[in-house]
Amino acid sequence: MSELPGDLEYTEEHEWLRKEDDGTVTIGITDHAQSALGDLVYVELPEVGQEVESGGEMAVVESVKAASDVYAPISGEIVAVNDELADDPERINADPYGDGWIVRVKPTGDDANMMDSFAYQEFLDGLEE
């Protein structure tokens, strides 16, 4: 099993967040999520400028197997989306923590309680039992 990047935060919905220097937050789905979904074939992205609410629908990732909603882990404004995913959704499979990022959000509220890599690993281990 691949090691989880230590500089990211994680949610129980298998999303990762990276706090950028400019105060924005980059969001994607974890390696566990892409592996469970299988090869991705389509990603539906939000519009730049759109407001998202923590827990609300933010994007849809569709694999050969199923469609899966990606929920916003924080509230804020979408400031960038990964347009490359439109033609190449498999980037999420190949590099979930890098080229496979999904959106960048300018947060408007406080942080919800995210997990660090150790807590998320424990959470994953718990799922396998």
Added chain:
Amino acid sequence: MGKRTPLYQTHVDAGAKIVDFGGWDMPLHYGSQLEEHQFVRSGAGVFDVSHMTVVDVSGSESMAFLQKLFANDVGRLKEKGKALYSCMLNDQGGVVDDLITYYLGPGRYRVVVNAATRDKDMAWINAEAASFDVEINERPGLAMMAVQGPKARELAATVIENQWRDAALALKPFYGLEAGELFIARTGYTGEDGWEIVLPEAMAVGYWQRFVDAGIRPCGLGARDTLRLEAGMNLYGSDMNETISPLEAGLGWTIAWDPADRNFNGRGPLTAMRESDSRQKFAGLLLEGKGVLRDHMRVVVEGLADGEITSGGFSPTLGRSIAMARLPAGDYGSAKVDVRGRMLDARVVKMPFVRNGKIQIEL
């Protein structure tokens, strides 16, 4: 834990993602379903289909029995080894299962039915057999694998024993051959050339390994599903079931109406349905834009009743989403599909979408 084929450990060792399929622990893929799909379209792949149920039928009334049991007519099978695709119907004309029958010789047939339907199939077959002089032999000790793709026969032939190789390569499409302990048939479920091979369980791992060593790539049930969808081949339980007749599932061609006095199960209700012009039709859908069509999505045709997608997904060969659907009767070339709340345009097309590596519809 589900039931396991003799190749289970081989799949696990190869890194397969294992999923439940009709009570069996089967490989979904070995890393990438899309790659496995492309491999079968352009090269060769091998599938473990040992979960499928092999049933041998013998006895003096075998032919008469199967002529009542199946909507297609085994009386058409005159040459040894010839295969026939058919539906097995209930008395209402609904589909109990779809299957392939091979004619092995006078009074001998081999029938291959689906895994998930095994229990009800065997109950139905045995009950129907009671009034005929036939012996029904389920063969749980047999494994089955499918080598599929444009290079499948050529590569797999290197693994077949010398004495059977030429005869195996000489098989015409939809013929099978008893080759010692192996049964080799030029059939499949991918829209590509290839063989399906039935063999004793104890030989399964050895043959699988030799196929892989010969350059045939292990493929999971995920790729099998997208391949059969592109090929326009029905999946039991999705595209037809006990309440759906072959006429509503695009399988009218598998019903042998002649001779008129062959009184197969479901013939009466099916005849009435055949004469009705309001029955639903079965066709392919091509999504015009981006998105993915999925099973059970609602199809809307303007001015007509709603239809339903029976099998939908992403077509790796087309790079677009495709589906099979039951649609209202009528002549029209387009429809809308309710894709997660959005009404998206789809074109109604004639299947198959892909056959022998080539796209069969206009994109």
